[in-house]
Amino acid sequence: MRLVTTPRVTFLRDLAREIAAHFGRGRMIVAVDGPVQSGKTAFADDLGSVLREQGHSVFRASMEGFHRSRAAQADFGDDTAERYSRYGFDESALRRVLVEPFRLGGSTAFVTRVLDPARDAWVEPKWITGPADAILLLDGRFVLRERLDELWDFRIAIGGDPVDPADRLVYAERDPRLVADVVVDLEDPSEPRLI
Structure with a gap:
């Protein structure tokens, strides 16, 4: 279905063409990082x-679906910005049930979320599969941090300075705008416009 052409859609079409130029064939993961409430x-x-719209098979996921439960976060100490920035998300589950099986392609199934952070409750996993050529589009805070860097094929950072204490800590370690x-x-x- 053809989308209504607006300045935002025109910008996104150009960006999608740039991503597709890197894509070729197989599976690709695009990560979108940005400070809290940046519109990512x-x-x-x-x-x-x-x-x-351009004919790609696309799957969506968000780091919000890979939060650690509040109880699991509490195992790492008091509720601080530092604890949240380091341990707020279950990066092991992200790799194990989403990134690694998605990369395998074929009939290997993957899961796009494991926790509902609003309810602080695990969700029943919905295992899905896709075609050999597909794009996984993942957004979230801290996804362009160094320890996750090898997971992504294309990196997008949303501009804007961090205002949340956890974002400030992560940006001080590695500003996603500098590595995107x-x-x-x-x-x-x-x-939208490119910076």
């Missing part, structure tokens, strides 16, 4: 729609 999830959703393939300014979400 809506941006990734819209980018997924544009990639589908593309940095996007969403100050006006209706008219």
Whole structure:
């Protein structure tokens, strides 16, 4: 289905073509990072729609679906910005049930979320499969940190300075805007632009 052409959709079509130029064949993972409430999830959703419009098989996931439960986070100490930035997300589950099986391709099934953070409850896993050529589009805080870097084929950072204490800690270690393939300014979400 053809999307209505707006400045945002036009921008996303250009970006989708750039991603596709890196894509070729097989499985590809695109990561979208940005500070809290920067618009990264809506941006990734819209980018997924544009990639589908261009004929790609796209799967969506968010780091929000890979939070550790509050009880599991408490095992790492008091509730601080440092604890959240280091242990707030279950990166092992992300690798084990999403990234690694997605990379295998074929009929190997993968899961796009393990926890509902709003309810602080595990979700029943929905194992899905996809075609040999597919793009996984993952958004979330801290996804461009160094210890996850080898997981991504294309990196997008949403511009803007961190305002949340956990974001500030992670940005001090490694600013995602400095390692991304593309940095996007969403100050006006209706008219994104490259930085």
